[in-house]
Amino acid sequence: MRNAVARRGDGGRKGNVVGRRADEERRPAAARSASPWWRPESPWWRGGAAVAAGALPALAFPAPSLWWWAYVALVPWMLLVRTAPTGRRAALDGWLGGTGFMLAVHHWLMPSLHVFILLLAALLGLLWAPWGALVRLMLAGAPSRARASAALAVVPSGWLVVELVRSWEGLGGPWGLLGASQWQVPAALRVASLGGVWLVTLLVVAVNTAVALLVSVRALRLTAAGGLTACAVAVAAAGWWSPAPQTAGHVRVAVVQPGVIDGAGGAERRFARGEELTRELAGRGDVDLVVWGESSVGSDLTARPEYAERLSALSRLVGAEVLVNVDARRADRPGIYKSSVLVGPEGTTGERYDKMRLVPFGEYVPFRSVLGWATSVGKAAAEDRRRGDRPVVMTAGERGLRLGPLVCFETAFPDMSRHLVREGARVLVAQSATSTFQDSWAPGQHASLAALRAAETGRPMVHATLTGVSAVYGPDGGRVGAPLGTELGAAAVYEVPLAGATTTPYVRFGDWAVYGALAVLAALGASAGGRWLRRRTAPGTPVPPARTAHGSRVRPGR
Structure with missing residues (x-):
């Protein structure tokens, strides 16, 4: 036997070398699975890094409102994904990052949904798995100039499709769209007037993609710089193509915010507080419209005619119609509705809008027969609200002001405000209540959506809430007056600028x-x-x- 081995000579050593090489090729996968969690090659470390990287963009939204952060917030996530050893691992990094993003942007839902939010975030995070694979496909290794140039369009497009899918009402709606983080940037608002929040998202992700190329591939720095320049040129072109709307008169709109009212009899006490604040408007000059927040009236006005009379008295006192929101069981049909109702000096005017898009779990439980258990672990709706069947444009006051009402969650949907403007609305009015999340980022995030809707449509928007943040934005998306914060219970009158008859390119051409x-x-x-x-x-x-x-x-x- 020894002689046989000796005759093999170098051949035996070559066989050992081949065996060692095979072992080395197999080793990384085994080593990664056995590595401590704190080592970079550990799957646990990589998974935790993906979740953390996905959560970073949340800092661009209110309350932090670090709008500039949105332009680099995706870079760590992209850099991680592009180094994934396989497409499957990249998809997993995309899923974990999407889960982190959904948890961070919606963290204020935890007191209401408890552990259920982890399941929802994980399910919605799956939408980013294909995006992760797409990022690796376009950015992995040392991509060619052609592939890198294509990535500047492909990666943002993939992200936008994810946002589009999760914007379906049944999946939670378009809350936390990346473009919405730019609500206070005038240049971004001009982009929104051209292509909606969707176009803003595309530009933000394109900048992130260019920065990721800039810092990771030295040979492609010129290509990345060209991409950044193209984004800057696109923003400038948007301002030229869709200039700020020209002001064509003003209306005076009063917002009534009762503030936090806890304890027994809350609905009646809230109504009484709204009355008190509305009476104070009598000495503040001409008011064209008074707006109360969502669920400001807790009983149907037909079933409780004394409520209708009290509101009519307020209308006569102030000299303006009052837009209230009734959250109650209807007297003329079964079920509970949330309805915007216009009340004038002689009673209800017949102008009524029933909320069409409801908050999943907050106002109805999807597939209640399967997911009804959510009511036992959180604050999910015990009874489903009913939906309205059509949008409504109301006519208010002697001046014939055409207003388009939206209720709470509906302000997140760009198509709803665009439809109202196409139907002739000159002022968009949102009635909201975020008191459940009073001390969280939610009130500020919700109010910021009105700036996007105003800029997209070229129409001013009034965002009236029960407990703050109430705010008004002009037709260019800029803030009008001082907002009413969550610490206030007050009434404020805003001089709201109106735009001319011309609409924005986004209203005309859509998505x-x-x-x-x-x-x-x-x-x-x-x-x-x-x-x-x-x-x-x-x-x-x-x-x-x-x-x-x-x-x-x-x-x-x-």
Whole structure:
């Protein structure tokens, strides 16, 4: 035996080298699985880093409102994903990052949903798994200039499709869209007037993609700089193509914010406080409209005519109609509705809007027969609210002011405000209540959405709440007057500028930015499919052996 080994000589050593190389090739996967969690190659470390990186963009939204942070917040996440060893790992990093993002942006829901929010965040986070694989596809290794240039369009388009899917009402709606973090940036608001919040999101993610290339691939710095320049030029072009709306008169709108009212008899006490604050408006000059917040009236006005009379008395005293919000069981049909009702000096005017889009779990439980258990672990709706069937544009006051009401959650949907403006609304009015989340980031985040809706449509928007934040924004999305914070119970009158009859490009052309993103991804799919087909049909491509009916291989020539 020893002689046989000796005769092999170097051949035996070569066999050992080959074996060691095979072991080294297998080692990284095994080492990663056995590495301590604090080591960078550990799956636990990588997973935790993905969750943390995904949570970073939340700092760009109110309350922190670090708007500039949005332009680099995705970079750590992208850098992590591009180094994933496989596409499957990149998809996992995308999922974990999406889970971290949803938890961070919606963390204020924890007191209401408790542990259920972890399940929801994990389910919604799955939407980012394909995005993670897409980032790796476009940015991994040392991409060519062509692939890097394409990434500046492909990666933002992939992110936008994720936002589009999760914007469906049943999945929670479009809360926390990345473009919405730019609500206080005038240049971004001009972009929103051109292509809605969707176009702002595309630009923000494109900047993040360019920065990720800039810091990770030295040879592509010129390409990344070109991408950043293109984004800056696009913003400048948006300002030129869609200039700020011209002011065409003013209306005086009063917002009544009762403040926090706890304890027994809260609905009646809230109504009484609203009356008290509205009476104070009698000496503040001409008022064209008074707006109360969501659920400001706890009984149907037909079933409780004394409420209607008290509101009519307020209208006569102030000299303006009062827009209230009734959260009660209807007298004329079954079920509970949330309804915007206009009340004038002679009683209700017949102008009524029933809320159409409801908050999942807050106002109804999706698939209640399956998910009804959520009511036992959180503050989910014990009874589903009923939906309205159409938007309504109301006419208020002697001046015939055309206003489009929205209720709370509905201000997150760009299509609803756009439809109201197309139907002739000159002022958008949102009635909201976020008192459940009073000491969280939610009130500020909700109020900021009104700035986006105003800029998108070129119409002013009044955001009236029960407990703050109440705010008013002009047709360019800029703030009008001082907001009423969560610490206040007060009434304020705002001189609201009106815009002319001209509407914004976003109102006229709709969600063209979304269709553009879908076209980019379709082109990517077509290109990948074409390459695969060319490889399959190229001369000399090995043809896999055919199989018989029994599954055995049939070799060519036999």
